[in-house]
Amino acid sequence: MSRPRFYITTAIAYPNGRPHMGHAYEAIATDVIARFKRLDDHDVRFLTGTDEHGLKIDQAARAANMAPKAYVDDMVAPFLELDHALGISFDRFIRTTDADHKALVQALWQRMAANDDLYLGRYEGWYSVRDEAYYDQSELVEATDASGAKLHLSPQGTPVEWTVEESWFFKLSAYQDRLLTLYDTQPEFIQPSSRFNEMRSFVAGGLSDLSVSRTSFSWGIPVPGDERHVMYVWLDALANYLTGAGGLDGEWWPADLHIVGKDVVRFHTVYWPAFLMSAGISLPKTVFGHGFLLNRGEKMSKSLGNVVDPAEMAIRFGVDRLRWFLCREVAFGEDGSYSDEAIVERTNADLANGIGNLAQRSLSMVAKNLGGVMPVRGDAGESEIRLKDAFLAGAEAYFAHMNALALHKALDSLMAMVAAANGYFAENAPWALAKTDTARMAEVLAATLDATRRIVMLAQPFMPESCARLLDQLGVAEDARDFKAFNTPVATGTELPAPAGVFPRITLDG
Numbered sequence: 001m002s003r004p005r006f007y008i009t010t011a012i013a014y015p016n017g018r019p020h021m022g023h024a025y026e027a028i029a030t031d032v033i034a035r036f037k038r039l040d041d042h043d044v045r046f047l048t049g050t051d052e053h054g055l056k057i058d059q060a061a062r063a064a065n066m067a068p069k070a071y072v073d074d075m076v077a078p079f080l081e082l083d084h085a086l087g088i089s090f091d092r093f094i095r096t097t098d099a100d101h102k103a104l105v106q107a108l109w110q111r112m113a114a115n116d117d118l119y120l121g122r123y124e125g126w127y128s129v130r131d132e133a134y135y136d137q138s139e140l141v142e143a144t145d146a147s148g149a150k151l152h153l154s155p156q157g158t159p160v161e162w163t164v165e166e167s168w169f170f171k172l173s174a175y176q177d178r179l180l181t182l183y184d185t186q187p188e189f190i191q192p193s194s195r196f197n198e199m200r201s202f203v204a205g206g207l208s209d210l211s212v213s214r215t216s217f218s219w220g221i222p223v224p225g226d227e228r229h230v231m232y233v234w235l236d237a238l239a240n241y242l243t244g245a246g247g248l249d250g251e252w253w254p255a256d257l258h259i260v261g262k263d264v265v266r267f268h269t270v271y272w273p274a275f276l277m278s279a280g281i282s283l284p285k286t287v288f289g290h291g292f293l294l295n296r297g298e299k300m301s302k303s304l305g306n307v308v309d310p311a312e313m314a315i316r317f318g319v320d321r322l323r324w325f326l327c328r329e330v331a332f333g334e335d336g337s338y339s340d341e342a343i344v345e346r347t348n349a350d351l352a353n354g355i356g357n358l359a360q361r362s363l364s365m366v367a368k369n370l371g372g373v374m375p376v377r378g379d380a381g382e383s384e385i386r387l388k389d390a391f392l393a394g395a396e397a398y399f400a401h402m403n404a405l406a407l408h409k410a411l412d413s414l415m416a417m418v419a420a421a422n423g424y425f426a427e428n429a430p431w432a433l434a435k436t437d438t439a440r441m442a443e444v445l446a447a448t449l450d451a452t453r454r455i456v457m458l459a460q461p462f463m464p465e466s467c468a469r470l471l472d473q474l475g476v477a478e479d480a481r482d483f484k485a486f487n488t489p490v491a492t493g494t495e496l497p498a499p500a501g502v503f504p505r506i507t508l509d510g
């Protein structure tokens, strides 16, 4: 039987600056889900990349005195490097300047035109270059600038400019009913539910037609048959998911899961399904809008001087500590905060004292007292039964939470398993048994090693590199690391390599 397929994507980042922690967070969370699905016997395709056209990039290139293509060619490098530094297991890194993508977007346009959904008109209204978004007058918020003058900002707090130009329009207004039906019949389309309510009421409030081309600059994909126009960057960008699926009728389509930040949920749950309906293409199954990552509770911004380089953080703390921290500390779907102190505290508690300590203590006892050979498992006594029950419940909760995309709750369940295993170890005190009853000591160590193996197997999506090292030390064969092997203990008599600590304690000053 063929394995079920799973196609997952991140948003594609604007390469108009260096990647920041928000980009790292989204890439890590998506990677965790992709790795979980691979271990859970799915055939996974994972797409990420960069969004390289549009006015924002055009302006950034001008400011850097470069041609836009040369500019993005330079700017994409740190995004790719960051993905490598973070262990992001993507299958394709798409750039919207890739030739296959340009061809696809033009074909998509033609399908929408063939469905009679595009017409030529004139756009008069507000535009935010920073968001690459059109806003209705009614959505703007009033603010005062430094000199006390009144000005209008987008609901995201970004500057807007009055824009007047000839434009192609997409008949978005005609899709209101179909979108509402989509939300009502497939509520899992927008997750978590807080974002669902927001989007449903936005659409229920009525939709205007959407300007989908620009004439005042040329850095974009030309509109087929009307080359004075380049396509609106969001039409171009959203279509990356189809290009990454192998085309308009691509073998990986429909996507199972688009992971995006809360600020771009509207584009993904209103415009995107409407474009696809227009082109007669099936819809992605779920769009999950994660929250924003804040630096000590504050928005990251150049003017606050609190933008940190995520690649540097990965080097400083270790990539797996960073991955663990972000998934454990931030409730997935909600905003969350990071600080150096919190990373040190959290990873020392969970990894050094929790998982690392459990592995280190049991492995070093086996090395010292049992010649580094996997001991014989004993008959289950009362404390083994309790441990087993805790693990059954813990693993079941872990899988349920992972499948519901509650990554932080899955880690709560995993930490409950760690506590149960540490409790078992302390209660049975194998170090004391070493002097009184070595057969019982061996049983306790065997049970602890198996509990550790299970914990580490479930931690793999979050900390791939450290878990691989721990599984090596636990004598788990490379082909026995996916979830099918979860209930298969390491054979008695397996020789274990010399143990070495994987999660040493860290301090703030390194």
Ligand code: MSP
Pocket: 010, 011, 012, 013, 014, 015, 021, 022, 023, 025, 026, 051, 237, 238, 239, 240, 259, 260, 261, 262, 263, 264, 291, 292, 293, 294, 300
């Ligand atoms: N190019 C668009 C997305 C197009 S998808 C077809 C874009 N780019 S972005 O570079 O501004 O953002 C990329 C992703 O990072 C988005 O999902 C965005 O929500 C996310 N984040 C940007 N800042 C963030 C935080 N501070 N925290 C968490 N994620 C945030 O939007």
